[in-house]
Amino acid sequence: MNVDLFDFHLPPDRVALRPAVPRDAARLLIIDEQGRRDAQVRELADQLRAGDLLVFNDTRVIPARLEGRRGDARIGATLHKREGSRRWRAFVRNARRLREGDRIEFGRDVAAIATDRAADGSLALDFLGDEPVELLLDRAGVMPLPPYIAARRPTDARDADDYQTMFAAKPGAVAAPTAALHFTPDLIARLAKAGVGCATLTLHVGAGTFLPVKADDTDAHRMHAEWGRIDPATADRLNAARARGGRVIAVGTTSLRLLESACGEDGRVRPFEGDTAIFITPGYCFRAVDGLLTNFHLPRSTLFMLVSALMGRERMHETYAHAIAEGYRFYSYGDASLLLP
Known part of the structure; x- marks a missing residue:
């Protein structure tokens, strides 16, 4: 596909330079079969169902x-x-x-x-x-803040905490799995009370996530490989949740990409350990996930292509136009979207 199809104009003042405080005060744009509605991340438990399973990336960012x-x-x-x-x-x-x-x-x-x-x-x-x-x-x-933040302010002591998720346990990432930055212990407790489960996997996010797509056609772009692991117990939990009728919802594109890499054509997730360079564009058939919670992504980026594959390209252009018009904050420290196809 022509990369120009994934372009859009983002005003510079929409790029978040600091996260919301507290973290779960970030805004949440929900897109599902009912349409589009605005909420806050702290209300996430009201948007999910008992039996759903959120999947987080427990990688830890190193000062890379x-x-x-x-x-x-x-x-x-x-x-x-x-x-x-x-x-x-x-x-x-x-x-x-x-x-x-x-x-x-x-x-x-x-x-x-x-x-x-x-x-x-x-x-x-x-x-x-x-x-x-x-x-x-x-x-x-020092912490490797994304170029769109680092170009506008220096890295400081706050970023050492701000750019780590509450799940960060396994050092090796050079970029944060930013969708999980919105979560707090209080929010996890509210989700548990609502019957929503949590699971973790590991994908050490590489700096290639920030690289622009320089090719004119998506077929000519090559992803950089990243190392990930899903242990057998986690794979069993994911498969059991779906067997009971629950939805598997990836928190972040990193979690989604590893889940899809580990999933067979039968829709079952297998234990996984190794590199993945999966590149998801429109036309891809999702097997492992039923939804995605993610931040708002760069124009012409592989991540905007991924959400377009999940929800439809035209629908995501409309979603991002709404987010820009309504003052949502974009990128790593920005607000979130819950995408339920």
Whole structure:
């Protein structure tokens, strides 16, 4: 499909630079068979049914953005995906100033060797020393806010908490599963009281999620692989919930993409561990999920293509036009939509 079909105009003042406080005070736009209505995330329990199961991503964002030098050249690196105990694939700013084998000094006794330049322009960084790379990143790295926020304000101490979900447990993501940022312990308690269950899986979100689609046609775009895991007990819970007539609702596109990667043609989710590069566009037949809670996405992005596949492209253009007109806040720190096809 032509990528232009997924374009729309978003006024810059609709981009949220901070999350709602408290988190579940964010607005919620609901799209279902009854039409469209406005609510708040804290009212989510009233919009779901007993027996429904929400699926969250329990990945934890690491401080994956680094600033360093190779001689006089300033080098910026955003880690993308772990490739070994001391090696990370990274998107590098000013990469033309680097040759394979060059040493980058990131300060605070953190250094890495650049190697293995890939066709997409990314480089592998081999971190030096004996300390775990996680400790090096805690010392020298900062939270990797999305470009549309980082370009408008600096990362600060608030982001260390704001850009983690309450489910964050397994370090490895370089972008947050932002739909889950809206959840609080109080909201989870209200959902439980209403008979709505919760389950978790792990998908370590990569920096590729921020990359624009540069191809003119969706068939020419290639997704970056991300590592994920669904354990056997979780797969059993998902299948049992649907067998009882409940709906499986992914919280975030990351959860949805992993669920669909792990699902067979029979609609049953299998245990999964490994990489997925699934790219969902209109025409895709959803097997694992019955709905999605997600934030509002970039024009021409793979994520707007995904929600268009779930709900219909024209309907999502109408939904986003309503959200823009009504002052909804967009992107990672913005408001949410509940999509129930």
